[in-house]
Amino acid sequence: MTNVALVGCGAMGEIVARTVYPALGGLVAAIDPDPARAAAVAELTGARPFTSLARARQEVGIDAVDVRVPHHLHATVVLEALGAGCHVLVEKPFATTLADGRAMVTAAEESGLVLAVAENYPHMQAVRDARTAVRTGVIGEVLALRSTRAYQVGGVWVRDGWRHGTGPSGGILLDQGTHQVSLVRCLGGPVRAVSAAGGADMVSLTLMMASGVVAQSLLTWSSPGPADQAEATVIGSGGRLDVLVDYDADGGGCDIWTPGGTSLLGKENYYDSHRLMVEDWLQAISSGTEPVVPGNEGLEDLRVVLAAARSLDEGGGFVEVASTEGS
Ligand SMILES: NC(=O)c1ccc[n+]([C@@H]2O[C@H](COP(=O)([O-])OP(=O)(O)OC[C@H]3O[C@@H](n4cnc5c(N)ncnc54)[C@H](O)[C@@H]3O)[C@@H](O)[C@H]2O)c1
Numbered sequence: 001m002t003n004v005a006l007v008g009c010g011a012m013g014e015i016v017a018r019t020v021y022p023a024l025g026g027l028v029a030a031i032d033p034d035p036a037r038a039a040a041v042a043e044l045t046g047a048r049p050f051t052s053l054a055r056a057r058q059e060v061g062i063d064a065v066d067v068r069v070p071h072h073l074h075a076t077v078v079l080e081a082l083g084a085g086c087h088v089l090v091e092k093p094f095a096t097t098l099a100d101g102r103a104m105v106t107a108a109e110e111s112g113l114v115l116a117v118a119e120n121y122p123h124m125q126a127v128r129d130a131r132t133a134v135r136t137g138v139i140g141e142v143l144a145l146r147s148t149r150a151y152q153v154g155g156v157w158v159r160d161g162w163r164h165g166t167g168p169s170g171g172i173l174l175d176q177g178t179h180q181v182s183l184v185r186c187l188g189g190p191v192r193a194v195s196a197a198g199g200a201d202m203v204s205l206t207l208m209m210a211s212g213v214v215a216q217s218l219l220t221w222s223s224p225g226p227a228d229q230a231e232a233t234v235i236g237s238g239g240r241l242d243v244l245v246d247y248d249a250d251g252g253g254c255d256i257w258t259p260g261g262t263s264l265l266g267k268e269n270y271y272d273s274h275r276l277m278v279e280d281w282l283q284a285i286s287s288g289t290e291p292v293v294p295g296n297e298g299l300e301d302l303r304v305v306l307a308a309a310r311s312l313d314e315g316g317g318f319v320e321v322a323s324t325e326g327s
Contacts, residue, residue: 002087002285003061005029007053007077008068009037011156012091016068017041020275024282029056053080062086064114064285066278070160071175072168075100078115082107087114089281093178094298096170098306098324101299108295116281116291117298120273121183123280125266126243129254130234131186133241138256140238145188145215147232149176150223151247164201164221170305171200172219173312177305178298180205180217183232183243185301188215193318196308205308208318227251245270 004021006013009032021027022045030041031050038049050056053065065081067074067090075095081088088108094117095101108115121127134142153163162169169175173196185191190210197204201222207215228251230242239258246252246269253266277293284291307319 001026002282003028003063004066004282005031005053005056005060005062005064005086006041006047006066006068007031007081008070008091009034009041010068010160013037013068014041014044015271016066016274016278017044017047019271020278021045021047023275024278026282028060029062031056053077053084057084064088064282066281067091068118070162070169072096072162072170075104078104079107082111082113082115085111085113087281087285089116089118089278090298091118092120092182092298092301093170093174093305094295094302096168096174098299098303101295101302105295105299114281114284114291115295116277116284117293117295118274118277119179119182119293119298119301120270120277121179121186122292122297123273123276124243124245124252124270125268126245126252126254127183127186127232129265130232130241130243133254133256134187134234134236138239139234139236139241139258142188142211142213142234142236144235145184145209145213145232146235147180147183147215147217148219148229149180149231150218150220150229151225152223153221166200170309172221173200173203173305173309176219176221177203177205177217177308178301180219181207181301181304182293182297184209184215184217185304187232187234187243188213190300191215191304191321193320194304194308194311195316195318196311197316198312203308203312206318207304230255247271 042049064087232243
């Protein structure tokens, strides 16, 4: 069994500790500078609580590190873990700068350790069904694509104050933008250029796909929404499909409409994908296979989002994604 340390026992760390690790086993250390949070996760899982990864490594054998800390700390923790010879699963956004993201990918390549990104969409059945339908021509030629993530953020998600605004963690563009870019890339392929309008807590993106298709993404943290939202729609010459995402119950799925009829594939809860991501990472470690979302895929999502950030700074013009390569 792989001995895992959970680094970051805040809102997301607590969810995976409560819903994922009890069934999988293997969680040996719960790490957070806030001792009460580390202790709470330790109590849920039987892991030992620590206030730093360095201290935990002195006392427990650790093979792999699951990183759930604020965005601007991802790179520091990931590089420390890889440097210590541990496999890593890191939350989205992969990093907050391209230099950090590249350093993380290089460190994993040079060490031969598994570096996976906890990006949900490529793991979700609804997205996989939608991608298959698009690729097999079920809705004809793809004409346009849109994605929306509109919800009201509050409660535990904002209690430490780093998520909102223009601080080092990157606001909604890095927090939800990387998710939406991943979703759009799953359905429409690579992104060539992007323009952005809005601000720290509401952003609208226009994405020029390499295929020539235009995609739009709208992100806001200020809107109440129904549980099962159409988070993406693909409009085709022969029909359309919606990716429904349910954060509360099992109403997620892929809803396909063609002149011949409709079908709703799958029934899932968004949080099912958190279990799938950890299982995939542990499987990649034990079998030597590549995870579904390796570091370089997280880096690709980041590259698009940082091009969008540059567009926002420069007044909303299109920025070629490749032009961010040297930055
Ligand atoms: N994929 C998803 O659906 C999803 C949902 C929510 C959050 N997230 C991601 O999870 C990560 C954490 O978000 P959150 O909402 O849980 O934040 P949070 O603020 O609730 O928790 C972060 C925790 O990290 C701890 N921490 C800070 N520095 C640390 C360090 N050096 N070592 C160990 N712990 C440290 C903090 O004390 C805090 O308890 C972010 O990357 C976020 O984007 C992903």
